[in-house]
Amino acid sequence: MTGESISEAESAVLTVLWDHGPAAAEDVTAALAASRGWQESTVKTLLGRLLRKGAVRARKDGRRFIYSPALAREEWLSRESESLLNRLYGGRVAPLVAHFSRHRKLSKRDIRELKRLIGELEDD
Amino acid sequence: MTGESISEAESAVLTVLWDHGPAAAEDVTAALAASRGWQESTVKTLLGRLLRKGAVRARKDGRRFIYSPALAREEWLSRESESLLNRLYGGRVAPLVAHFSRHRKLSKRDIRELKRLIGELEDD
DNA sequence: TCTTATCGTCTACAGACGTAAACGATGAGG
DNA sequence: CCTCATCGTTTACGTCTGTAGACGATAAGA
Numbered sequence A, B: 001m002t003g004e005s006i007s008e009a010e011s012a013v014l015t016v017l018w019d020h021g022p023a024a025a026e027d028v029t030a031a032l033a034a035s036r037g038w039q040e041s042t043v044k045t046l047l048g049r050l051l052r053k054g055a056v057r058a059r060k061d062g063r064r065f066i067y068s069p070a071l072a073r074e075e076w077l078s079r080e081s082e083s084l085l086n087r088l089y090g091g092r093v094a095p096l097v098a099h100f101s102r103h104r105k106l107s108k109r110d111i112r113e114l115k116r117l118i119g120e121l122e123d124d
Numbered sequence C: 001t002c003t004t005a006t007c008g009t010c011t012a013c014a015g016a017c018g019t020a021a022a023c024g025a026t027g028a029g030g
Numbered sequence D: 001c002c003t004c005a006t007c008g009t010t011t012a013c014g015t016c017t018g019t020a021g022a023c024g025a026t027a028a029g030a
Helices: A010-021 A025-036 A040-053 A071-087 A094-102 A106-122 B008-020 B025-036 B038-055 B073-089 B094-102 B108-121
Strands: A054-061 A066-070 B056-061 B064-069
Touching: A010 A025, A010 A054, A010 A071, A010 B108, A025 A040, A025 A066, A025 B108, A040 A054, A040 B064, A071 B073, A071 B094, A071 B108, A094 B073, A094 B108, A106 B094, A106 B108, B008 B025, B008 B056, B008 B064, B008 B073, B025 B038, B025 B064, B025 B094, B073 B094
Parallel strands: none
Antiparallel strands: A054 A066, B056 B064
């Protein structure tokens, strides 16, 4: 179910749907013309591919279609993240954090949030 | 410098070089024939592409070449990880950890290591 | 020196990807 | 009813990827 892999360009389209909810191709294009400089044609192609992959649903509204995400953002985040974790860090989170720590890529804010996060976890 | 992007298959080849140090195509093939079922031809193609991209170096040793990584593993880890963090989590680490926490994907071991990690960090 | 095994390089090829124009159906306005 | 604007669908096309066979040079052994 919804198993196909989502390309970078496709995920940009999905992101618009996640952020703004159901929308017509025109609206999606409006958003992506601004952020990525894409033509309406491009967006239509991507929507078509997402439809075929089952990652997007289309409900007819008169002459046009209203598209909405069929794949949940959290599900997509999981897939992408786990894929990277598996490929690079043996499927675990700690080594990734360790990597960023080694390279001092953790902001004060990151550290603060991480402290709170694992603080909440330790007693479950 | 070493700017080209590395594909999944290519990174498998690099991984062999990182793990076993400089090696001839034959040795790399031995490792990858086992783990991925690749033919020698495939590995040679990949080595060639990595050479062209500057991610691998070749020193001639008699009739053959000895290949070694020109791109450091840590550098590659950084690129891949940061790219994902940027695309999915606003470039920060904490939201990714939060995501895994939400989905109970943090093992006991992860939690233990994360505790130690941020414990070491808090007083720097 | 002639032959052959062994390397690396070149060529191949289908499928995914990014990007977009061309085309065809169809609804709305005249 | 006819025409045009508007959608979605088809077609296009260069590049990258995964996978691998074909080819050509050349060193080593006979």
